[in-house]
Amino acid sequence: MATTMGRRERKKAQTRRALSNAALRLFSEHGYDGVTVAQIADEADVSIATLFAHVPDGKEALIFDDGAERHVWLVAAIRDRPSGQSVLEALRRCLASRGPFTEDLPPDLRRKRDLIVGTPALREYSRKLWIAGEGALAAAIAAESGRDPADMTVRALARYVLEIPELAGTEADPLAAMNAIFDLLESGWPTSPMDARRDPT
Amino acid sequence: MATTMGRRERKKAQTRRALSNAALRLFSEHGYDGVTVAQIADEADVSIATLFAHVPDGKEALIFDDGAERHVWLVAAIRDRPSGQSVLEALRRCLASRGPFTEDLPPDLRRKRDLIVGTPALREYSRKLWIAGEGALAAAIAAESGRDPADMTVRALARYVLEIPELAGTEADPLAAMNAIFDLLESGWPTSPMDARRDPT
DNA sequence: CTAAGAAACTATAATCACTATAGTTTCAGA
DNA sequence: TCTGAAACTATAGTGATTATAGTTTCTTAG
Numbered sequence: 001m002a003t004t005m006g007r008r009e010r011k012k013a014q015t016r017r018a019l020s021n022a023a024l025r026l027f028s029e030h031g032y033d034g035v036t037v038a039q040i041a042d043e044a045d046v047s048i049a050t051l052f053a054h055v056p057d058g059k060e061a062l063i064f065d066d067g068a069e070r071h072v073w074l075v076a077a078i079r080d081r082p083s084g085q086s087v088l089e090a091l092r093r094c095l096a097s098r099g100p101f102t103e104d105l106p107p108d109l110r111r112k113r114d115l116i117v118g119t120p121a122l123r124e125y126s127r128k129l130w131i132a133g134e135g136a137l138a139a140a141i142a143a144e145s146g147r148d149p150a151d152m153t154v155r156a157l158a159r160y161v162l163e164i165p166e167l168a169g170t171e172a173d174p175l176a177a178m179n180a181i182f183d184l185l186e187s188g189w190p191t192s193p194m195d196a197r198r199d200p201t
Numbered sequence: 202m203a204t205t206m207g208r209r210e211r212k213k214a215q216t217r218r219a220l221s222n223a224a225l226r227l228f229s230e231h232g233y234d235g236v237t238v239a240q241i242a243d244e245a246d247v248s249i250a251t252l253f254a255h256v257p258d259g260k261e262a263l264i265f266d267d268g269a270e271r272h273v274w275l276v277a278a279i280r281d282r283p284s285g286q287s288v289l290e291a292l293r294r295c296l297a298s299r300g301p302f303t304e305d306l307p308p309d310l311r312r313k314r315d316l317i318v319g320t321p322a323l324r325e326y327s328r329k330l331w332i333a334g335e336g337a338l339a340a341a342i343a344a345e346s347g348r349d350p351a352d353m354t355v356r357a358l359a360r361y362v363l364e365i366p367e368l369a370g371t372e373a374d375p376l377a378a379m380n381a382i383f384d385l386l387e388s389g390w391p392t393s394p395m396d397a398r399r400d401p402t
Numbered sequence: 403c404t405a406a407g408a409a410a411c412t413a414t415a416a417t418c419a420c421t422a423t424a425g426t427t428t429c430a431g432a
Numbered sequence: 433t434c435t436g437a438a439a440c441t442a443t444a445g446t447g448a449t450t451a452t453a454g455t456t457t458c459t460t461a462g
Binding site (some may be wrong): 008011012015034046047048049054 | 438439440441442447
């Protein structure tokens with residue numbers, strides 16, 4: 001194996017990057033629906049067939065990294081949390097520093113995030129990628145809480161945590177929104193104050 | 202206005218029903234991906250253009266009722282709940298009696314439900330329809346709890362409740378799974394037992 | 403009763419994402 | 433250096449969805 005990994009794989013990564021860049025540039029300029037995959041392939045100087053060989057999930061996947069490294073952060077955040085910190089607290093802090101919740105980003109990443117948040121198709125695909133990590137996250141949570149990873153409670157918590165970016169991402173203050181949701185997940189929905197609240201006509 | 206609503210609208214509803222029936226029959230027989238919209242249009246004896254005039258959301262929408270009457274049940278369940286019953290309890294009971302959670306269904310509805318649960322595209326679209334009611338459900342919850350309908354906590358709860366069918370629908374015992382999730386939403390994730398659970402190497 | 407006019411419908415053609423095929427070039431490794 | 437796999441290409445096709453332009457069918461105001 002060569003210095004990095006052989007010329008072949010280097011070239012492959014290069015065309016993949018060319019596709020990402022072309023797609024991001026064109027999407028930013030003309031909007032997601034205003035660009036055809038043919039134009040993107042052209043801009044990246046590859047054939048359409050090659051484009052789809054690189055992005056089997058289709059047009060939306062073009063500007064996302066292939067890897068499943070999204071939930072790796074979250075799993076690591078749980079496993080490496082400081083002593084005495086709850087699982088949810090670890091997840092809260094981890095999410096707060098990534099994705100749509102931090103304001104200090106390089107302008108290119110900011111533009112990319114805005115594009116995703118502002119384009120339904122991309123937002124949905126982003127959610128799909130997140131949700132794909134549900135099993136891994138559930139396993140991590142189960143490991144720390146001594147439950148079965150297939151326990152529906154664990155799976156539901158994992159799912160609900162992973163939904164947070166899409167849910168809070170469009171709010172005026174995404175960070176505050178995220179914290180509100182975590183509070184809900186930690187404490188549950190307050191049942192008492194409204195139990196008797198029925199207005200008889 | 203005539204007896205029911207004029208021959209025109211009656212015929213319109215008739216073709217819509219013909220499309221639904223054709224789609225359901227063909228999907229059941231050959232699977233969702235094994236049927237083209239052209240075949241469905243043929244079976245219903247209309248043109249493809251007419252098919253799409255009736256189902257603007259596309260192929261997946263064919264077997265679903267157009268109406269937004271899904272969440273109406275939930276909103277009504279909240280508003281009409283017996284005195285002293287919490288909002289979540291009302292939602293729990295309402296969901297338990299509908300959708301994938303009840304076992305005694307006429308065989309045709311059962312087949313339809315199995316088709317939806319077993320077809321990713323249909324499951325996703327079903328979720329989309331549910332989620333579309335998020336605003337209405339949030340409004341109902343807010344009205345009963347004296348909060349702002351735009352409060353992120355309210356929106357999150359609404360969203361999480363609406364996700365339950367997709368989340369619990371594929372479980373071995375959907376009803377038990379649903380109850381577990383409601384318990385989580387009511388009580389929150391138990392933080393205490395695992396706070397100190399850190400294994401120092 | 404009748405004449406607009408709207409609504410539903412039709413055939414046709416086009417666009418676009420995506421797949422399949424078969425062949426070519428290029429790298430990796432024995 | 434030879435061989436096979438991987439990446440790439442052009443080409444053609446499928447299938448969903450939309451646009452266009454025109455036809456039939458109900459509705460309803462006059």
